[in-house]
Amino acid sequence: MNALIQVQDLGQSSDGHVVFQSVSFTVLAGQHLALLGSSGCGKSTLLRLIAGLDAPVRGRIWLAGQLVSDNGRILIPPHQRGLAMVFQDLALWPTLSALENVLLGMAQSHWSRRQQKERATEALTRCKVGELAARKPGTLSIGQQQRVALARAIAGRPQLLLLDEPFSSLDPLLREELMTEVRRLAGEINATLVLVTHDVLEALALAQRAIVLEDARLAESGELVSVLAAPRSRLLRQCAAQIGRLRSG
Amino acid sequence: MMSCLILERPGKWRGIGIFAGLLLALAPSLALLFSLGHPTASSPAPVFTTVFINALSRSLAVALAVAIFSVAIGLPTGVMAGLYQFVLRRTLLALLALPLLVPSFITAIGLSMVRVALGLRPNGLFSGFTGTVLAFVTFGTPLVSFITLASVRGISRSQVDAARLAGGERHLAWCVARSVLPLAALTGVLAGVLTLSDPGPGQIFGHTGAASEILVSFASQYDFALAARQCLALAGVVFFAGLPVAAFLAPRLATGLLARDVTPAPLARVRWAEMCGPMLLSALLLGTVILPLAGFVQPLFRSVPAERALQEVGRTVGNTAFYGIVASLLATMLGVTLAICSGRDAKLRATLLVGLILLFALPPSLGALGWIQLAGASPAQLDPVFRGPLTVSLALALRFFPFATIFALRGLGTASPSWSSVAAIHGVSLWTFGRKVLAPWLRPAILTSALLILLLATADVSSVLLLHPPGKSSLPLAIFTVMANAPESLVGALCVAYVGGAALLLGAGLLASRSFRRKP
Numbered sequence: 087m088n089a090l091i092q093v094q095d096l097g098q099s100s101d102g103h104v105v106f107q108s109v110s111f112t113v114l115a116g117q118h119l120a121l122l123g124s125s126g127c128g129k130s131t132l133l134r135l136i137a138g139l140d141a142p143v144r145g146r147i148w149l150a151g152q153l154v155s156d157n158g159r160i161l162i163p164p165h166q167r168g169l170a171m172v173f174q175d176l177a178l179w180p181t182l183s184a185l186e187n188v189l190l191g192m193a194q195s196h197w198s199r200r201q202q203k204e205r206a207t208e209a210l211t212r213c214k215v216g217e218l219a220a221r222k223p224g225t226l227s228i229g230q231q232q233r234v235a236l237a238r239a240i241a242g243r244p245q246l247l248l249l250d251e252p253f254s255s256l257d258p259l260l261r262e263e264l265m266t267e268v269r270r271l272a273g274e275i276n277a278t279l280v281l282v283t284h285d286v287l288e289a290l291a292l293a294q295r296a297i298v299l300e301d302a303r304l305a306e307s308g309e310l311v312s313v314l315a316a317p318r319s320r321l322l323r324q325c326a327a328q329i330g331r332l333r334s335g
Numbered sequence: 336m337m338s339c340l341i342l343e344r345p346g347k348w349r350g351i352g353i354f355a356g357l358l359l360a361l362a363p364s365l366a367l368l369f370s371l372g373h374p375t376a377s378s379p380a381p382v383f384t385t386v387f388i389n390a391l392s393r394s395l396a397v398a399l400a401v402a403i404f405s406v407a408i409g410l411p412t413g414v415m416a417g418l419y420q421f422v423l424r425r426t427l428l429a430l431l432a433l434p435l436l437v438p439s440f441i442t443a444i445g446l447s448m449v450r451v452a453l454g455l456r457p458n459g460l461f462s463g464f465t466g467t468v469l470a471f472v473t474f475g476t477p478l479v480s481f482i483t484l485a486s487v488r489g490i491s492r493s494q495v496d497a498a499r500l501a502g503g504e505r506h507l508a509w510c511v512a513r514s515v516l517p518l519a520a521l522t523g524v525l526a527g528v529l530t531l532s533d534p535g536p537g538q539i540f541g542h543t544g545a546a547s548e549i550l551v552s553f554a555s556q557y558d559f560a561l562a563a564r565q566c567l568a569l570a571g572v573v574f575f576a577g578l579p580v581a582a583f584l585a586p587r588l589a590t591g592l593l594a595r596d597v598t599p600a601p602l603a604r605v606r607w608a609e610m611c612g613p614m615l616l617s618a619l620l621l622g623t624v625i626l627p628l629a630g631f632v633q634p635l636f637r638s639v640p641a642e643r644a645l646q647e648v649g650r651t652v653g654n655t656a657f658y659g660i661v662a663s664l665l666a667t668m669l670g671v672t673l674a675i676c677s678g679r680d681a682k683l684r685a686t687l688l689v690g691l692i693l694l695f696a697l698p699p700s701l702g703a704l705g706w707i708q709l710a711g712a713s714p715a716q717l718d719p720v721f722r723g724p725l726t727v728s729l730a731l732a733l734r735f736f737p738f739a740t741i742f743a744l745r746g747l748g749t750a751s752p753s754w755s756s757v758a759a760i761h762g763v764s765l766w767t768f769g770r771k772v773l774a775p776w777l778r779p780a781i782l783t784s785a786l787l788i789l790l791l792a793t794a795d796v797s798s799v800l801l802l803h804p805p806g807k808s809s810l811p812l813a814i815f816t817v818m819a820n821a822p823e824s825l826v827g828a829l830c831v832a833y834v835g836g837a838a839l840l841l842g843a844g845l846l847a848s849r850s851f852r853r854k855p
Contacts, residue, residue: 134756137756137760138759138760139340139756139759139760163338164759164760165759165761165762166762169760170760170761171756171757173753173756173757175751175753177753177754177756179771179772180776181771181772181775182771182772190761190763190772191757193763193764194761194762194763238757238761242761
């Protein structure tokens with residue numbers, strides 16, 4: 087399989103403070119990745135660099151074999167990277183209806199207006215909010231808003247779907263339901279997921295591989311099950327210990 | 336295609352934009368300053384004469400008294416209205432906004448008519464120093480009350496609950512008052528500083544200040560150079576009095592504006608507040624609205640010069656509307672542009688706010704005399720810009736755009752930064768994003784500020800008096816011009832017409848803001 091994401095010696099800093107440095111990893115197409123780490127370790131920053139929203143201070147990023155960011159420069163803008171992103175606050179445009187949110191998200195597609203509308207409606211239906219197309223985000227429940235945000239993300243059929251802790255504000259039942267939906271949708275559109283989370287259980291539900299950021303460095307990476315079996319980072323050691331206690335208790 | 340990310344990223348264009356905007360607003364004043372640097376043939380009249388120094392000290396005494404009274408009354412009112420629910424709260428608060436939109440000299444006319452009607456001594460309560468202070472306090476108190484109210488509503492529900500649990504309602508009121516006191520006090524100082532530039536009430540109550548001296552130099556002695564230098568002297572006093580206030584106020588205001596909405600505590604219902612709230616607000620309304628209004632209405636019981644009043648209103652309403660509407664449009668455009676330039680950078684916002692507060696506190700006659708200077712130096716082809724009705728609107732727009740900027744800053748502060756990120760990922764152009772997302776989001780803030788500026792620009796007398804083309808007077812200016820010589824009933828009728836119009840616009844604005852209120 088081809089490498090979908092290749093990150094080499096990536097470093098980022100903000101206001102003179104090093105967020106992380108020397109981060110390198112590769113993600114193959116179809117191999118969902120979890121970006122793990124405690125709060126403030128730079129997980130979302132790394133996701134923004136992959137999306138092209140910020141330029142890395144140093145290092146390079148390739149997407150599908152194409153160099154997209156290189157040492158402080160964004161070579162390919164976000165909308166030409168073939169990806170979509172679901173933000174932690176969902177970032178639904180509150181002045182537009184659910185359908186208009188999805189339609190505006192397809193602004194760069196080469197489809198006709200009619201095709202765009204068909205695809206937007208289809209995306210909303212796939213995410214089980216087709217009947218809410220005319221409603222504005224402010225009138226929807228948090229779960230429905232999550233589904234609209236997902237519909238906007240998948241409508242353009244991205245090869246890479248970036249998820250920035252989108253389930254953090256949900257109750258466990260709704261979270262489980264939506265994670266199942268995301269897995270199904272990613273399979274349907276053949277997209278690779280990159281999930282930012284600090285919750286190992288969430289990562290286990292969605293991803294096969296994991297990388298862990300700790301102390302401004304890449305602490306470990308590999309198959310999620312393997313790294314959990316022999317954790318090196320504090321975060322995963324603590325999680326493994328908790329899982330062990332639960333099993334024994 | 337320009338990326339939407341430009342809205343959230345830092346850039347040199349932000350600082351340049353803010354500098355250019357503030358420079359534009361200051362340009363007429365700077366033109367005046369430079370013109371005074373040129374030597375003149377005749378020796379210039381001295382500025383700091385005994386008369387001017389006395390006038391300046393009277394102005395400073397009035398400013399101090401206004402600041403103290405405004406805070407003493409406005410702070411408890413704002414705290415009460417911000418924490419508690421009581422009968423007619425919204426209505427009473429809406430009515431309390433009226434004095435903010437009426438020129439101070441109109442309030443002063445009302446109070447002086449009350450004095451005449453009650454047969455009070457000419458040097459009693461509604462005259463001289465006390466009359467002038469009272470007229471200004473009717474503006475200062477609502478200003479402090481509303482700023483305090485907004486600050487109290489900015490305190491989160493959990494903070495209010497914590498204070499309430501710790502010591503009950505008295506402890507809560509004390510904690511809240513202590514927390515909002517700095518902002519309320521600074522607003523009081525700002526209200527005091529603003530009185531330094533306003534000649535109206537002082538002229539009516541025979542307690543002329545520095546601003547009146549400037550008017551006399553320009554309009555009676557026809558000494559432009561003296562008026563300009565007096566104006567600069569006053570501006571210097573205002574600048575040095577206002578600078579610490581602005582420097583202290585701006586960072587706090589910037590942080591508050593940048594903050595996302597907090598969940599305010601629901602208004603509590605407690606027995607003493609249900610009794611005291613309506614009483615306090617009613618008493619305030621009695622002093623700030625009903626008393627001046629009674630003064631205007633009282634001569635109308637003897638005779639109603641309806642025909643003459645309608646004639647005067649008809650003659651001036653078009654100019655008044657033109658000045659107000661064009662100023663409102665221009666100020667809103669400039670305000671939104673500057674708000675976008677400052678973005679989410681707290682330092683840029685604070686710098687911008689310092690500039691805005693100082694600009695607003697400067698005497699309006701400073702800018703107006705600068706426009707006259709520019710008109711004198713400009714070719715005839717530029718007459719529409721420098722000598723026409725548009726000049727008045729431009730001067731008013733540059734005076735009141737700080738309000739539009741503050742409203743737009745608040746509107747942009749409540750928008751999520753990830754909206755533009757997601758727009759960039761999906762390739763939405765800046766134009767489409769602005770048209771479909773940002774403009775509708777900012778619409779309530781833009782409309783509110785446009786209405787506020789329309790009312791404030793309509794109420795202005797200082798700039799219009801100095802800049803209006805012959806025969807193009809506004810309604811407040813017409814009242815200001817005829818108040819000394821026309822029959823009381825005509826002045827009363829015109830004042831009633833003006834206050835009624837302002838109340839109608841305010842009511843329409845409140846109704847519109849309800850229909851535009853955003854869903855969560």
